[in-house]
Amino acid sequence: MKLILLGSGAVRPDLDHWGPAQVVQVGGENLLFDCGRGATMRLVQAGIPIQQLKRLFFTHHHFDHNCDFAYLFLSSWVLGRDVPMEIVGPRGTQAFCDALLKSAYRDDIDTRRFHPMYSAHGCKYNVRDVLEDELTLEYEGFRIRMVHVLHKSHILDNLAYRIEADGKSIVIVGDTTMCQSLMNLAEGADLMVHECTFPTARIRSAKWESFHTAPRDLGKWAKARGVKVLVLKHYAIQPGVEIETMFDEVKAEFGDQGLIAGHDLMTLEV
Ligand SMILES: [Zn+2]
Ligand SMILES: [Zn+2]
Numbered sequence: 001m002k003l004i005l006l007g008s009g010a011v012r013p014d015l016d017h018w019g020p021a022q023v024v025q026v027g028g029e030n031l032l033f034d035c036g037r038g039a040t041m042r043l044v045q046a047g048i049p050i051q052q053l054k055r056l057f058f059t060h061h062h063f064d065h066n067c068d069f070a071y072l073f074l075s076s077w078v079l080g081r082d083v084p085m086e087i088v089g090p091r092g093t094q095a096f097c098d099a100l101l102k103s104a105y106r107d108d109i110d111t112r113r114f115h116p117m118y119s120a121h122g123c124k125y126n127v128r129d130v131l132e133d134e135l136t137l138e139y140e141g142f143r144i145r146m147v148h149v150l151h152k153s154h155i156l157d158n159l160a161y162r163i164e165a166d167g168k169s170i171v172i173v174g175d176t177t178m179c180q181s182l183m184n185l186a187e188g189a190d191l192m193v194h195e196c197t198f199p200t201a202r203i204r205s206a207k208w209e210s211f212h213t214a215p216r217d218l219g220k221w222a223k224a225r226g227v228k229v230l231v232l233k234h235y236a237i238q239p240g241v242e243i244e245t246m247f248d249e250v251k252a253e254f255g256d257q258g259l260i261a262g263h264d265l266m267t268l269e270v
Helices: 037-046 069-078 091-105 107-110 179-184 200-205 215-224 243-254
Strands: 002-007 022-027 029-033 055-057 084-091 125-130 134-139 142-148 160-163 167-174 191-195 229-233 259-261 266-269
Touching: 002 037, 002 191, 022 134, 022 160, 022 167, 037 069, 069 091, 069 107, 084 091, 091 107, 091 125, 091 142, 142 179, 160 179, 167 179, 191 215, 200 215, 215 229, 215 243, 229 243, 229 266, 243 259
Parallel strands: 029 055, 055 084, 084 125, 167 191, 191 229, 229 259
Antiparallel strands: 002 022, 002 266, 022 029, 134 142, 142 160, 160 167
């Protein structure tokens, strides 16, 4: 299995750190997790033909994680995707996709859908809103476990995913606070890619504790749960938020063995 980190940034426009998105290559497929700013362009840079992208998994619907969705969906269809896109996400995913594709872009789709150049199937999509506390989906050659995690969750549902194939595992986390469901999901993971948004002091002092995980807490629990490789991402990129500082804070608890400061277009194999 291979992980390609497409974007290591978050909200702030930054040319070196694009929005949250990553691909897991498994079973001959490219699975996309989140679709943040510039995800489509980064897919092209990673050499992944966008028209072959058929499965998309959302962690949650903060705009930094989904704002490239309409562009990816429509451009992949127009450029040749000839099957419906399969989309999985938390509560609200169906409504999000429908608002864009059945309302905002409905007339655009209707102008193209009967043109012989465009597939009649590629403009369709199937959504699964995951309402269960935890769920496992089985696919040909791999399976994906998912649980709800905590990130302003009285307003917005959030999922984390664990992809398993050939005895290996990759855990994909969007935004989260430290929570039991995630610790259980990540137990013994070969690789986990996890948010690292603000330094610990900023998290503790600036009311970010219901949104994000402090780097020190992340290092501690990931170590305790036997995560083998921990990749950091979702850097806030703003004055006073240095990646090196956050990396060192995680390292103080996790150690430097297996700890990686993620960067755009990084590829890792398990
Ligand atoms: Zn985010
Ligand atoms: Zn978020």
